[in-house]
Amino acid sequence: MYKKVLISASILSSVLFTQVVASETNISQASSKVKMLIQKHQLEIVDFSYVKQVISKGTKASASAILVDARPEAKYKKSTIPSSINIPDTKYKEMVSQLKDEDKNKEIIVFCGGWNCGKSPKVASMLKKDGFTNVKLYQAGEPEWIEKSYKEVDLIVIKAAQENNSALLVDARPYEMFLKETIAGSISIPDTKLDKLIGRFPNNKDEKIIIYCGGFKCAKSHKVANKLISLGYKDVSVFAGGLPTWKEANLSTTKNSVKKDDTKKEEKPTFSKNGIKYGVDEGSIDGEWLYSLIKSNKVPSNLQIVDVTASDEFSKGHIKGAINIQAEKFNAKEFYEMLPKNKRIVFNCTAGGRSLEAWMKLKDANYDVSEIFYFDANIDCTGTKCKIEVNEPIE
Structure with a gap:
């Protein structure tokens, strides 16, 4: 009996030691400032596998925890982890109201731009100060996530992709619904026919693909995205707002085409007067x-x-x-x-x-x-x- 207890204790000690080492290894990747914030506010770090399990089917309704992206709104709209909400550290007081009806014991996972990004520990500490009791960090954040999985994008991203013909747009709803109305330029690959129609996806695994379905509660697009990631596709996104959000913005569908605006757009110069090359996004350098x-x-x-x-x-x-x-x-x-x-x-x-x-x-x-x-x-x-x-x- 004593021997069994001793062995069990040894195993438990080994497990605890492994967890401690893993934690220390994780923290070692962070900058000294981020380490200090993590230790000061006693923040628990979770990894990719943990977050992947938490978000479940990819929708807010299916996720067992609330994911909070602490980066600026422009970054959030461009690429985030599925099911996330946006509470930038610089706009915490304005944006934390999104959690006003949530149970203070609800698990919350905060992330930002990687190991050297201090925004996530800042927001996590503010949430703890406001009484949330189960706040964790996914400090590897959005950079690691998009290397390993698909991302969620905002209306502005799919709109630009459609206008520039720079991505394959995929409607994951049933084919009958696709025939009634869809985003112009999309192809139909229902999630229920995915295995049969998988050959319609490009051979080039680096091709940009954006998938959507019937809105924020619809998991069909997430199902297709996960399948593509498992097949080795590298640039897969879900437009979670789907067709409803597209229509709310009065954008063209196969049912109701928006009248083309013939107004000549003012061409933006390539360089500033002092020879600095403009980037595409406002305020950016090329x-x-x-x-x-x-x-x-x-x-x-x-x-x-x-x-x-x-x-x-x-x-x-x-x-x-x-x-x-x-x-x-x-x-x-x-x-x-x-x-x-x-x-x-x-x-x-x-x-x-x-x-x-x-x-x-x-x-x-x-x-x-x-x-x-x-x-x-x-x-x-x-x-x-x-x-x-x-x-x-x-x-």
Whole structure:
């Protein structure tokens, strides 16, 4: 009997040790600032498998926990984990009202732009302060998620894809419903006929695919998306709002085509008056253009990269020639006055979220941002050696 107890204790000790080591290994991937926030607020970290199980069929109704994306709204709309709601750390007081009717004991999982992103632990700590008792972190966040699974996108993304013919649009509802009305340009692959019709998907596994069905409560699109991921497709999205949201926006369907607007659109210039190449999204610099200049050490002298992350993150590594101003520490006036004069300014961070917020802070305060931009990219630097992955624009 004693021997059995001893063995059981040994096994339990081993399991606990493994969990501790795993936890420490996870935290070791984070910046010192994020580690400090996690430890200070005693936040439990969960992994991809845990989140995948929690979201179940991908809809808010099927998820056993509430997922909270702590990044800016523009980032959330572009790509998020299925079933998530958006509560940016900078707009917490305005957006937390989404949880006003929720049980304080309901499990909540907060995420943002990866291991070096401090937004998720900040929002998690604020939720705990407001009395929510079961708050966890998926600190690997959106970057890891989209490497391993499909993402959820907003109306703005599928609208741009349809206009630019840049993605395969798939209606997962029954074929009879597809015939009655669908988003113009879509193909029909009902979830119930998926195995039979799987050959209709492209051979190229990198092809961009957006799937939708009958709205936020419909799980058919999520079922198709999961199947495609299991088959090795890399760029799979679900437009959870589906046909109802598309119609509410008065966009064209096969039943009611919207009259074409013949008004000539004003063409946006390619470069600013000082030679900075515009990105597609408002306020952004052309990411590939800037990246090519950084790689070749040819960043023009009239352009100043301003790293808006915390000083410890900047010290660990940054783009060569960048200066450091932690934007979130200052109000718009203070921040603006700290920027170099007679320079074109480009904000950067680790995943694009904080740089976008820095730009929005100045724009919302009515400062002239015509020669101020943000760099939308995932950036990981050691010293001045940086791995940079430019994020795809929305439009």
